[in-house]
Amino acid sequence: MTTNDLEAQAPVGQNVAKLEANLSRVEELTQRLLKVMGQGRTVAPSLQGPSQELYVKAATAYMTEMIQNPAKLIEHQLEFWGKSVKHYVEAQHLLAQGKLEPPTDETPKDRRFAHELWDTNPYFNFIKQQYLLNAAAVQQAVEDIDTLDSEEKKRLRYFSQQMVDMISPTNFLPTNPEALALAAETEGESLVAGLENMIADLEANDGDLVVTLADKKAFTLGKNLATTPGAVVYRNHIFELIQYAPTTEKVYETPLIIFPPWINKFYILDLKPQNSLIKWAVDQGYTVFVVSWVNPDAGYRETSMTNYIEEGYLTALKEVREICGVKKVNAVGYCIAGTTLALTLALMKKRKDTSVNSATFFTTLTDFSDRGEVGVFLDNDFVDGIESQVEESGMLDSFFMSRTFSYLRSNDLIYGPAIKSYMLGKAPPAFDLLYWNGDGTNLPARMAVEYLRGLCQDDKFATEGFDVAGDTVRIKDVTVPLCAVACETDHIAAWKSSYTGITKMGSKDKTFILSESGHIAGIINPPSKKKYGHYTNPDLGLTPEDWQDSADKHEGSWWPRWDSWLSEKSGKKVTARTPGDEKHPVLAPAPGTYVLSK
Known part of the structure; x- marks a missing residue:
């Protein structure tokens, strides 16, 4: 091994040391995180989601539909199974040929999956495609229920979509390529910054997790907002x-x-x-x-x-x-x-x-x-x-009002900002409208x-x-x-x-x-x-x-x-x-x- 080889390896060793230091910092922050999370308010189940009656009605209606019209439901199930198996076989076929590329992707465009690795990396593309297939299957299952009244159908449609949005792979670090790539690129600094952002939000709201949408230090009422004399x-x-x-x-x-x-x-x-x-x-x-x-x-x-x-x-x-x-x-x-x-x-x-x-x-x-x-x-x-x-x-x-209106646009006002702040470690933007949105009454x-x-x-x-x-x-x-x-x-x-x-x-x-x-x-x-x-x-x-x-x-x-x-x-x-x-x-x-x- 030459001197040049040792010199070339030195930065790698430094990077590993930096990564280990950041991961150690993550462990320290996690302890602080667990402590502040225990301080949050207890929210009654009635303010967390619809009553169980809605889901019981939906399940009963679905079973009734299955008994009365089994052909339609079986057709939709088989269609979903067929798409899932076809997707798996196509991905496996390319891997068997030694091709590290995703199969044909006919899923609809979704701005949550804008990062290029969702389209180019076979692992992340497989996850994305299967999630969107699953999401479409859930939506179809809801639409198949014909015995609910219009208001119940509207509520079931909305809350089932909330569940689907909540489990999007973009919302979890192991299945978010942008967050993983940035963590590797920054030797874990983005994760440290993200945890610090999360803890700051929890501490600012007495243990309630409320994502900061705008840089609160960027605005002062009477100085750069609400300035009309x-x-x-x-x-x-x-x-x-x-x-x-x-x-x-x-x-x-x-x-x-x-x-x-x-x-x-x-x-x-x-x-x-x-x-x-x-x-x-x-x-x-x-x-x-x-x-x-x-x-x-x-x-x-x-x-x-x-x-x-x-x-x-x-x-x-x-x-x-x-x-x-x-x-x-x-x-x-x-x-x-x-x-x-x-x-x-x-x-x-x-x-x-x-x-x-x-x-x-x-x-x-x-x-x-x-x-x-x-x-x-x-x-x-x-x-x-x-x-x-x-x-x-x-x-x-104001906590309850703000949360309700945010969930009407959860991808834009909850999950998207949380990903940027907590996974990518980015500071909230200096955006006047979002600052006002977070200043509730x-x-x-x-x-x-x-x-x-x-x-x-x-x-x-x-x-x-x-x-x-x-x-x-x-x-x-x-x-x-x-x-x-x-x-x-x-x-x-x-x-x-x-x-x-x-x-x-x-x-x-x-x-x-x-x-x-x-x-x-x-x-x-x-x-x-x-x-x-x-x-x-x-x-x-x-x-x-x-x-x-x-x-x-x-x-x-x-x-x-x-x-x-x-x-x-x-x-x-x-x-x-x-x-x-x-x-x-x-x-x-x-x-x-x-x-x-x-």
């Missing part, structure tokens, strides 16, 4: 009222107040200047107010929908009128805040209060006869569990149950009437001029359900806009991006499907179209208003104090 001009125990500083010499006489959902924080409407709906509205010459809701704790146990309407909406509307010296305002409600705005308008109709000149609804459900994708979590098994949890704690913890116990039972489950507002402040209000009582914006791929507020609710309202002046994209991206879609288009159709007497089929497609954001509609409802131009007045002194600069509460 303004001030808190009113505060009570429910909300802070923020008035934004004008950027034009003249403004429309009728002010605009925006009610964001209290399920999340308001700054989704004011992320960065270039995608801030609030800043854009100010720049169009509107006097803009926004409600920043309190993040409730257990002390808000008895806070109800009536409290949100009386001490939230009606109070905010009154304060805006006083500050601006006007008799009428224009109002916007987003998601659940739009639902509650509709309840408020119906109550105001009963009270002969005409102080809202027009209303705009963003991704709002008022008719819950079809609850869309989120409906899988709105049956009694889950809602009973939520009711028990809030009775004990006094509030619906709690819901008061009483209000949460009223919303889930009375609106989501019983659909009272669109049927027999919903009780608010001693009155029974109905959807037909909403009679102000209105504009509604729904989103085509919205997984929280299905656009067809939103459309149905709008058609049932009593207003004679109605405009409906369908934006491309989803619950957030379809709304936060500034004109400068020139990204998502939108549909319009003045005929609201059509079914949702016929409305879309005959609608006009427009390129670009719906914001300018809404501006044209809203400006006609906003009166003449007057001298721009600075935040507050003598009776409403500046209490704090925007974005206020409530938004900072964790």
Whole structure:
């Protein structure tokens, strides 16, 4: 052996030593991991998944189907067996010939398997193909069940897909080629970094594993998020009222107040200047107010929908009128805040209060006869569990809400981020939208149950009437001029359900806009991006499907179209208003104090 040979081997020895050191570090971190994992909250089974009744019904229905129509099920089983055996034989045949290459791959494209080794390495390609064959077989088995009702079938389809997604080979280190290759390339450093990321997430959430989606150190509210200049001009125990500083010499006489959902924080409407709906509205010459809701704790146990309407909406509307010296305002409600705005308008109709000149609804459900994708979590098994949890704690913890919405897009919001953070050891991105998504809020116990039972489950507002402040209000009582914006791929507020609710309202002046994209991206879609288009159709007497089929497609954001509609409802131009007045002194600069509460 020459000196050159020894020198060539030295780096290898160093690499092995580095790998051993990293693996030793992994052992140390594992002990720390086991310690913190024991600190997590105990979550009731009713909040972990559907009741066993669903699976019992599914199994019974499958057995019934097998007895009544065995030929169909046997055909599908044989098809699955045939594909699996053929796949195995083809892979073995190539190996027998000494060819280290995968067999023909006719499985559908799936972005989870984007790494090249899924296509080029025979071992990983075999695993991928067989997983996708198995997944298709599970989906087919669910579709073969014809004796479940449509809602049960929808739930079975959803939860079986969750199981299939959970056991994807990408989610496990031994069957994730990208993670294994990176671990080898970095001598195990990626695994150490991944464990450190996991432990940091567990410690930050008291033992609950919540994947950090965005770099929390990259953003500070008021500095690089929620930066539109303004001030808190009113505060009570429910909300802070923020008035934004004008950027034009003249403004429309009728002010605009925006009610964001209290399920999340308001700054989704004011992320960065270039995608801030609030800043854009100010720049169009509107006097803009926004409600920043309190993040409730257990002390808000008895806070109800009536409290949100009386001490939230009606109070905010009154304060805006006083500050601006006007008799009428224009109002916007987003998601659940739009639902509650509709309840408020119906109550105001009963009270002969005409102080809202027009209303705009963003991704709002008022008719819950079809609850869309989120409906899988709105049956009694889950809602009973939520009711028990809030009775004990006094509030619906943001942990449960965040987890529910994340599971509606589990590959994008749970498994994908977990793979990058925990297996690849990558730091979370500096992404403003994901930062906001992780900044959740709690819901008061009483209000949460009223919303889930009375609106989501019983659909009272669109049927027999919903009780608010001693009155029974109905959807037909909403009679102000209105504009509604729904989103085509919205997984929280299905656009067809939103459309149905709008058609049932009593207003004679109605405009409906369908934006491309989803619950957030379809709304936060500034004109400068020139990204998502939108549909319009003045005929609201059509079914949702016929409305879309005959609608006009427009390129670009719906914001300018809404501006044209809203400006006609906003009166003449007057001298721009600075935040507050003598009776409403500046209490704090925007974005206020409530938004900072964790």
